[in-house]
Amino acid sequence: MKLMTNVILTLKERDIMQIHRAKTRLLLLTGLSILLTGCSISDWYNGYYAERTAIIKAHKERDAYYNAESPEMKELRKKNDAYCTELASRPENRVARAGYPNGVSNTPMYTLCMEGRGTPTYETYGSRQEAKRRAERRARGEIIPEYW
Numbered sequence: 001m002k003l004m005t006n007v008i009l010t011l012k013e014r015d016i017m018q019i020h021r022a023k024t025r026l027l028l029l030t031g032l033s034i035l036l037t038g039c040s041i042s043d044w045y046n047g048y049y050a051e052r053t054a055i056i057k058a059h060k061e062r063d064a065y066y067n068a069e070s071p072e073m074k075e076l077r078k079k080n081d082a083y084c085t086e087l088a089s090r091p092e093n094r095v096a097r098a099g100y101p102n103g104v105s106n107t108p109m110y111t112l113c114m115e116g117r118g119t120p121t122y123e124t125y126g127s128r129q130e131a132k133r134r135a136e137r138r139a140r141g142e143i144i145p146e147y148w
Helices: 002-038 041-067 071-089 107-116 122-140
Strands: 095-097 100-104
Touching (some): 041 122, 071 107, 107 122
C-alpha cells in the first residue's frame, strides 16, 4: 500500500511539473502573439521608419543647400535673417490664429523678405525646383497644362 501511495504521489508531482512548464510556454506564446499583432512590422515600417527616414533625408538636403553657400552669402543670410525675422514678428505684421491671442509670426512675409533680399530659403528653392520639373514634364507632354 505504501508503495502504491509513493507511486501516485510521484505521478502527481510529474503532472504538476508538466502543467507548470505548459503554463509558462502558453504565457510566453500568448504574450508574443499579442505583441506582434498589436504592432505589426508593416505598421512600423510604413509609419515610424518611413517618416523618420524622410525627415533625415530632408534635413540632409537642407543642410547641403545651406553648406554649399559661399562665406559672403552666409554672412548676408545672417543679416537678412535677423532683419526679416524682426519684420515678420512685429505686432502689426502678425497673423491672427485661434488659440494665440497675440497672433503668430508671419511666415509668408519672412519667406518673401528673404527671397527679395537675395537669400531665398531652402523651401523657396525646393518649390522653384518643383516648378521647373513640372514645366519640363508639361513641355514633354507627360502632364496636362495647368491653365487651359
